[in-house]
Amino acid sequence: MMKKTLGIGMVGARYGARMHLANYRNLPPGLVEVRGVCSLTEESASAFARDAGISFSTTDLNRLLAREDIDIIDICTPPASHHEIAIKAAEAGKHLIMEKPLTGYFGEPGDPEPIGLRVPRAKMRAGARRNAEAVRDAVRANKVIFCYAENWVYAPPIVKMRRLIAASSGSILELRAEENHSGSNSVFSKEWKYMGGGALLRMGAHAVGACLYLKQWEGEQRRGKRILPVSVMADTADLIHTEASDRARKAQAHQWISSDPTDVENWANVVIRFDDGSRATVLVSDVGLGGLNTRVTAYMTDGLIKANMTANDVIETYAVDPATFASENFTEKLETKAGWNRPSCDEDWFRGFSTEIADFIQAIGERREPLAGIDLAVDCVNVIYAAYQSAEEGRTIQL
Structure with a gap:
């Protein structure tokens, strides 16, 4: 039928x-x-x-x-x-x-x-x-x-990471997740009233979501119940409106970074503590040149696994003229196609969209x-907003 x-x-x-x-x-x-x-x-x-x-x-x-x-x-x-x-x-x-x-x-x-x-x-x-x-x-x-x-939950590198964790007898002691690029394309990204936050919510949702998912999955496999986050400590900043950036602006050395927020952050660092004592560290930035960079590293008791969803060397190119490969997509947020580059062979598949x-x-x-449902979505909001409160108040926030 x-x-x-x-x-x-x-x-x-x-x-x-x-x-x-x-x-x-x-x-x-x-x-x-x-x-x-x-x-x-x-x-x-x-x-x-x-x-x-x-x-x-x-x-x-x-x-x-x-x-x-x-x-x-x-x-x-x-x-x-x-x-x-x-x-x-x-x-x-x-x-x-x-x-x-x-x-x-x-x-x-x-x-x-x-x-x-x-x-x-x-x-x-x-x-x-x-x-x-x-x-x-x-x-x-x-x-x-x-x-x-x-x-990120569906990206082949994270899927393989999960399988490798399952194949080991060890435990995850720390997850490190990172996303960097040079600024959002969205006109709404500058203002809190449209986005609900800056880089931490818009980009950090990926990194936080992947860490929460991997620890919850590990808990279900190892002890029959999810490993949950219990506290958050964080720092956030608008790095483009600082004395360091002012010097660069005067020297005309800032034009490659599009991030220019009104009232949101473009950098954040978050430490999540889980109920098994392990940690996750999340670093996100809207002021990072070099194209989109996304990765998760699992530090385990019996091994180490690095999952790179961008910046892979399956294909490498070199061009003197940035227009040489102008008509072909390389990777999101890449500033120039001149010099050495690593274009993604299938970005939608490799990053998990398909x-x-x-x-x-x-x-x-x-x-x-x-695999990614309503509970993960709610958990991400709770962790990220606890991180915002932590950054403002300068203390660890209990979940």
């Missing part, structure tokens, strides 16, 4: 939505069909619909949710709208795919502007937790599947939890 083709409604029509669309198209025929798109403006919705070859576009979310031929809502909007869209979609009985992060704190009536410089992080943490729990409650109450688009989409569709079809 042939399974039903799952209908997808996209919410958002820019970079994330187009990336998801490309990976839906890589699935076997007949599994899914993108049947509609909703965006803030008719222009962006129509452009996405035209490029995707779909007939329905709208600026009204309720019209998309009312369509009976749409089974899944894929949320690729800025984080400030995530939780409200997710709750409405769950209440409409739609399964959910959501780009990270799940949610955050985006301000309340009476908050002084800019909120990232003037609202206490303890208040933000409480608000972010309320938003996250409201989504989880809606997902469970309406019995829909929530798929959290944390691609695998996560395949698992999400299979999970929804089978009515099971995906």
